[in-house]
Amino acid sequence: MEKPPSPHAPAMPRRTRKRHPGVWLLQDAKARFSELVRRVHSEGPQRITVRGRDEVVVISADEFRRLSGNPTGVALIEAMKAGTGGDGDIDLEPIRSPMPVRDVDL
Numbered sequence: 098m099e100k101p102p103s104p105h106a107p108a109m110p111r112r113t114r115k116r117h118p119g120v121w122l123l124q125d126a127k128a129r130f131s132e133l134v135r136r137v138h139s140e141g142p143q144r145i146t147v148r149g150r151d152e153v154v155v156i157s158a159d160e161f162r163r164l165s166g167n168p169t170g171v172a173l174i175e176a177m178k179a180g181t182g183g184d185g186d187i188d189l190e191p192i193r194s195p196m197p198v199r200d201v202d203l
Contacts, residue, residue, distance in 0.1 A: 120144045123152070 119140060126133050126145045133155060137143050143155045156164075166172060 120146060123147050126155075 119136075119142065121129075121133060121143060123145055126143075133143055137155050137157050141156075142160070144151050145153045145155065
């Protein structure tokens with residue numbers, strides 16, 4: 098039977114996993130969050146994996162705003178105008194069919 102290593106023996110080097118640029122293990126992202134944020138700005142989006150699967154992507158606030166679009170509704174208004182030939186005359190009133198009315202005894 099092998100003897101356990103002495104507590105004073107030099108530690109065995111930790112196995113390092115091959116890391117792809119822009120991909121972080123969750124525990125590494127948590128431990129080195131400041132570096133992750135710096136890399137988002139210098140290298141672009143950074144992926145974080147959990148158990149070998151992509152879970153989240155960290156992007157800059159500017160990139161998030163760009164991807165989110167304009168939340169003011171301007172894009173919707175422009176799309177609606179484009180659908181009417183650009184004149185802006187949109188009829189949103191629904192067409193209603195006459196419905197029968199029944200007598201009620203009170």
